[in-house]
Amino acid sequence: xxxxxxxxxxxxxxxxxxxxxxxxxxxxxxxxxxxxxxxxxxxxxxxxxxxxxxxxxxxxxxxxxxxxxxxxxxxxxxxxxxxxxxxxxxxxxxxxxxxxxxxxxxxxxxxxxxxxxxxxxxxxxxxxxxxxxxxxxxxxxxxxxxxxxxxxxxxxxxxxxxxxxxxxxxxxxxxxxxxxxxxxxxxxxxxxxxxxxxxxxxxxxxxxxxxxxxxxxxxxxxxxxxxxxxxxxxxxxxxxxxxxxxxxxxxxxxxxxxxxxxxxxxxxxxxxxxxxxxxxxxxxxxxxxxxxxxxxxxxxxxxxxxxxxxxxxxxxxxxxxxxxxxxxxxxxxxxxxxxxxxxxxxxxxxxxxxxxxxxxxxxxxxxxxxxxxxxxxxxxxxxxxxxxxxxxxxxxxxxxxxxxxxxxxxxxxxxxxxxxxxxxxxxxxxxxxxxxxxxxxxxxxxxxxxxxxxxxxxxxxxxxxxxxxxxxxxxxxxxxxxxxxxx
Ligand code: ATP
Ligand code: MG
Numbered sequence: 001x002x003x004x005x006x007x008x009x010x011x012x013x014x015x016x017x018x019x020x021x022x023x024x025x026x027x028x029x030x031x032x033x034x035x036x037x038x039x040x041x042x043x044x045x046x047x048x049x050x051x052x053x054x055x056x057x058x059x060x061x062x063x064x065x066x067x068x069x070x071x072x073x074x075x076x077x078x079x080x081x082x083x084x085x086x087x088x089x090x091x092x093x094x095x096x097x098x099x100x101x102x103x104x105x106x107x108x109x110x111x112x113x114x115x116x117x118x119x120x121x122x123x124x125x126x127x128x129x130x131x132x133x134x135x136x137x138x139x140x141x142x143x144x145x146x147x148x149x150x151x152x153x154x155x156x157x158x159x160x161x162x163x164x165x166x167x168x169x170x171x172x173x174x175x176x177x178x179x180x181x182x183x184x185x186x187x188x189x190x191x192x193x194x195x196x197x198x199x200x201x202x203x204x205x206x207x208x209x210x211x212x213x214x215x216x217x218x219x220x221x222x223x224x225x226x227x228x229x230x231x232x233x234x235x236x237x238x239x240x241x242x243x244x245x246x247x248x249x250x251x252x253x254x255x256x257x258x259x260x261x262x263x264x265x266x267x268x269x270x271x272x273x274x275x276x277x278x279x280x281x282x283x284x285x286x287x288x289x290x291x292x293x294x295x296x297x298x299x300x301x302x303x304x305x306x307x308x309x310x311x312x313x314x315x316x317x318x319x320x321x322x323x324x325x326x327x328x329x330x331x332x333x334x335x336x337x338x339x340x341x342x343x344x345x346x347x348x349x350x351x352x353x354x355x356x357x358x359x360x361x362x363x364x365x366x367x368x369x370x371x372x373x374x375x376x377x378x379x380x381x382x383x384x385x386x387x388x389x390x391x392x393x394x395x396x397x398x399x400x401x402x403x404x405x406x407x408x409x410x411x412x413x414x415x416x417x418x419x420x421x422x423x424x425x426x427x428x429x430x431x432x433x434x435x436x437x438x439x440x441x442x443x444x445x446x447x448x449x450x451x452x453x454x455x456x457x458x459x460x461x462x463x464x465x466x467x468x469x470x471x472x473x474x475x476x477x478x479x480x481x482x483x484x485x486x487x
Contacts, residue, residue, distance in 0.1 A: 190229030
């Protein structure tokens with residue numbers, strides 16, 4: 001079984017390397033002729049073995065940033081400085097986005113928010129500083145030798161085949177160097193569907209608080225990748241169970257307390273994860289390109305975070321959460337501001353949270369046209385996402401209840417599109433107005449003007465937009481057949 005999976009990974013890897021050979025061979029040759037070795041590394045090698053390599057290629061080399069830039073100039077379509085201090089130069093070549101990083105031996109100053117970078121001299125040393133063994137893989141690119149050399153000093157391929165995230169050294173040392181790696185473990189659990197090794201989970205649990213020294217932007221970028229991964233539940237459950245979520249997204253673990261005294265209300269935390277998964281299942285409604293839609297996903301995850309603060313135990317074991325959507329929208333915006341999201345993303349997610357209950361006033365379909373119009377107008381460009389969120393926000397086990405809700409929502413969507421169509425049609429006007437008609441026919445105000453106008457509207461609806469001369473000619477032709485016309 002495991003050897004089957006190994007040879008499968010090898011086949012995928014070879015296929016992917018052949019696919020990218022034109023670009024990596026050219027680049028390898030350029031570096032080789034300058035006497036510096038280059039290696040494909042990290043996520044690119046991992047993704048090649050998993051058969052999921054995209055258009056990003058990561059390389060590592062002994063060359064320092066200035067020399068990397070010099071070697072890229074004249075070959076790449078563009079180069080840019082991702083962080084000279086971090087030793088990374090970016091480049092574009094056709095469809096490929098390339099990042100070349102100088103070998104490093106980096107370590108975190110425990111008091112500082114920025115990793116301090118020191119350059120290293122060996123590939124193995126560089127690989128030893130990487131976050132997980134599956135990312136500590138390299139393929140060297142000696143173009144003059146018949147074979148490329150696969151470098152795997154930490155058993156990364158074994159872990160890849162087993163689907164496990166393990167650190168090259170001890171997880172404690174690794175997370176001391178850069179606490180962001182704890183969050184990256186959860187991110188890769190989501191993206192790759194890998195398990196996290198028990199000693200890594202233990203280290204995260206013990207060291208979770210250290211994430212506080214990492215900048216909000218770095219945390220945000222990993223959270224976005226986690227939420228947009230194929231298995232966000234796995235990543236989120238790891239965050240919550242290790243206490244990392246208490247540091248980066250405390251609203252999420254807070255939902256676990258929301259089981260009422262009679263256990264009538266399901267655990268809101270569990271409900272939120274299910275809503276997220278149900279939203280993902282409908283994502284193609286908002287993204288035709290098959291990509292993940294962060295805004296919809298995050299709104300699904302956050303939609304009920306106002307519940308703990310608004311919970312009231314009423315008489316008779318009843319529990320209410322009045323205005324939790326309004327409170328939740330505010331809490332969402334606050335959290336997203338702290339994580340330095342863009343104003344637009346904050347607005348969109350918070351607005352969806354605020355609107356997520358609106359539909360429930362729809363009941364048996366007794367909304368007036370104006371209520372439907374207001375629903376559409378308030379959602380604005382978020383309407384498709386609101387459809388997804390609202391439909392996803394139904395986790396009842398009662399099949400009849402669920403089917404009824406979906407049917408009611410079908411009806412609402414139906415009415416929305418009928419109304420939209422009608423109103424589009426209502427906005428259509430003939431190409432001549434009353435004054436132009438009176439002028440062309442030489443008549444004053446009277447019923448004939450209205451009849452002429454309606455005739456032109458019929459023509460317009462039948463035939464679509466016309467050129468002005470044709471419209472005038474049509475009006476005169478119609479006029480000749482009218483009894484009021486004197487000839
Ligand atoms: P993707 O690009 O799909 O998000 P990736 O694995 O390429 O995933 P990047 O953040 O692009 O991740 O980093 C590229 C490589 O650099 C990783 O594969 C890993 O080897 C290394 N790396 C990145 N960040 C860290 C870190 N904080 N600590 C250690 N190694 C890291
Ligand atoms: Mg990458």
